[in-house]
Amino acid sequence: MELTGMLTSKLLMTVFLTALIACSAFGAECHAAPDGVVHLTILHTNDTHGFLTQFDTEKAYGVGGAAGRASLINEIRRSNAECGDKRYTLLLDGGDVLENNAMSNFFKGEADIEFMNLARYDAMTFGNHEFGFGMDNFMGLAKKATFPILCANVMDAKTKKHLFAPYIVKEFGGVRIAIFGLTSHTLFYNSAPADLARIEFINKDEAYAKLLPEMKEKSDYIIFLSHLGIEEDREFAKKHPEINIIIGSHSHTFLEQPEKVGDINIYQAGKYGECLGRINLTFEGKKAAAINSRLINISDRAAGELVKKYKDLLDPQINIKxxxxxxxxxxxxxxxxxxxxxxxxxxxxxxxxxxxxxxxxxxxxxxxxxxxxxxxxxxxxxxxxxxxxxxxxxxxxxxxxxxxxxxxxxxxxxxxxxxxxxxxxxxxxxxxxxxxxxxxxxxxxxxxxxxxxxxxxxxxxxxxxxxxxxxxxxxxxxxxxxxxxxxxxxxxx
Structure with missing residues (x-):
């Protein structure tokens, strides 16, 4: 299998038309929202691991890719904007953006963060592979990111302060949304010893408990952007029923429908950017209804040009005998x-x-x-x-x-x-x-x-x-x- 999936023009047209049908089928109906009602579309990815170009799976050829992802994101944003001023879009990533792909490895995550800036991500959680190219490298990438990186359970060992923002609050039509992040203890298995000496990993439940009063005061709805994996997400949901939804990652789990633990829905969109998760929330006071669906990827010119730029730089270097x-x-x-x-x-x-x-x-x-x-x-x-x-x-x-x-x-x-x-x-x-x-x-x-x-x-x-x-x-x-x-x-x- 080649490093990137190649589609013939005929197949590309088939994918394009299918994607348009899928976008239409899964998009929310466009009508004016009544007074007091706010619609929020949450788009989410996780564990993309540097897969910016399309690739083949056992089930399909030419899946995923940054270009397809960006096209869907832009189409959904445009559709929401055209529907009125009470429809909003929130774009999140659950972490492990870097490592496990030649392009990411060669450019040490630079292409990945540049794409996320282009796609206008709102936030991501710090994943256990983010230090794969060293702590200094990722801290440099974090400064280039136009979105916050969230993690409440990793501290700077020297200053005893959070290495990244533990949470953020975003407001949509008067509804305040708190988003907090936690990462997996497997960070210790994927980082260099010298980097591990510079951080302190604290208990996730204790980290969350310290944030909760502040988040409850400042928000109407709490989203847990998790990099713990599905098993730990289930346990966390049992312990903390005040969370509204969990958007997960780390375990590479494809959840076609959300998994329910008590009143909490858990979502996860698989791996490598094969899927773009979508959650439609309708707020009527504090109440919200949610639906998650998978969409088919199509191309995007700007993202395609970005990927091509890095691929053109990469190919001469990795095709050396x-x-x-x-x-x-x-x-x-x-x-x-x-x-x-x-x-x-x-x-x-x-x-x-x-x-x-x-x-x-x-x-x-x-x-x-x-x-x-x-x-x-x-x-x-x-x-x-x-x-x-x-x-x-x-x-x-x-x-x-x-x-x-x-x-x-x-x-x-x-x-x-x-x-x-x-x-x-x-x-x-x-x-x-x-x-x-x-x-x-x-x-x-x-x-x-x-x-x-x-x-x-x-x-x-x-x-x-x-x-x-x-x-x-x-x-x-x-x-x-x-x-x-x-x-x-x-x-x-």
Whole structure:
């Protein structure tokens, strides 16, 4: 599959006509609002992860894309404006705008924020991947954003003040809307240790409780713009029934219809900008009715030109040949056994870090490498996450616990792939564990190369997380960069 989806002119016309029909079908009827009635359309996206160009899915070709999203947003805004002065539009994003796509990775989120400025977003929540290119980088992007970034549970460790605005209040036709944000604790798995030392993560319920009196005083309606994921959204809704609606993200959940917890509706629009969520609210005093629908993407000239600008800059850089591969490196069953592509990457990591063995979770590498020329774009697609090299000193007993844990996580993304370490499995436990061919001794100290995600406990284990910091050495080198440099140096494989 190519990096961007390409449509023929015939197919493009079909998509365009279908989208017009969809916009008409899902748009609110246009008639004058009675006195005391205000109509608000909330448009929402989440977990776009740098997907500004169209892409293919298992179900459809050429979906998503910034151009299609902008067209829908502009069409809905225009329709509301034409319907009178009591119809308003609010555009929100649930976070994880950056990382996981070559364009976002190359330009470190600049294109993503520039698009959101162009689309006139009203606010976004701080997601756990936003520090993927470093805290300083994102704080720079935040200054360029023409909209506020919301987060009530991340503080500046030095000043003890909120890193971002905890909430905002917007007024529409006399109705005051409070919007607050919270982010996921998985921020600790996706950020560099040096950045984590500069922030303080506080309990989400305590953070919300401190804001609530002020928000209730200043607003008529409370929207929770969440980056917690659907499971935590459900629990949060049970604890805090005074919230009116939750617009979620993080779990990449496609909610065609809102999920109801008590009187609270929870919304989420999937991932990668495949969908634009729409909520129609009609205010009559404090009461509101809501409907959410998915719409089909169409093109937008201004957004298309913006994406083309960055794509034209990107293509010459990622289409550079860096090596040659003699045979396919497959990645099937990566959640239950060693695969050739992991063997390839982890071998490089182990050799370059000069450790006894190396390891990463099964989710860290996506796809396969095909025989033939290796282009830079192949490595960016294979390794979409900005994971840093971390070397850790581990005892043999700690290693045994970790491998037992990995076995218990077979067929999940937390299954651990290794190089330089072998073992046999019996009764759900590891036996005959060897490092470089020698049996592992409980008391002996070994060195392992891994990434910041695993080191911080991202595989949902406490074994690596609880290892003291003095036994960990963090590098500023991305594993992806290490692999690219190695391939360039060796040439043929």
């Amino acid at each position: 860096i090596g040659e591969l003699g045979a396919n490196l497959e990645n099937l069953s990566k959640y239950e056994m060693k695969t050739p592509v992991f063997e390839f990457v982890l071998k490089i990591l182990c050799e370059e870090a000069k450790t006894d063995f190396s390891m990463e979770t099964g989710a860290s590498i996506t796809g396969r490498l095909e025989a033939g020329p290796i282009y830079l774009k192949n490595i960016y697609r294979l390794m979409p996450y900005n994971n840093f090299v971390i070397t850790i000193k581990m005892s043999g007993s700690e290693i045994k616990k970790l491998i037992d844990y990995s076995i218990s996580k077979k067929k999940t993304p937390f299954f651990v792939q290794t190089y330089g370490l072998t073992y046999e499995e019996e009764g759900g436990k590891a036996k005959n564990i060897k490092i470089k061919g020698e049996a592992v001794s409980d008391d002996k100290i070994y060195t392992v190369a891994t990434d910041n995600y695993m080191s911080a406990g991202g595989a949902e284990d406490n074994i690596l997380k609880n290892i003291p910091a003095e036994r960990k050495t963090a590098s500023e080198k991305l594993i992806r960069e290490l692999v690219i440099e190695y391939i360039k140096k060796r040439g043929k494989f």
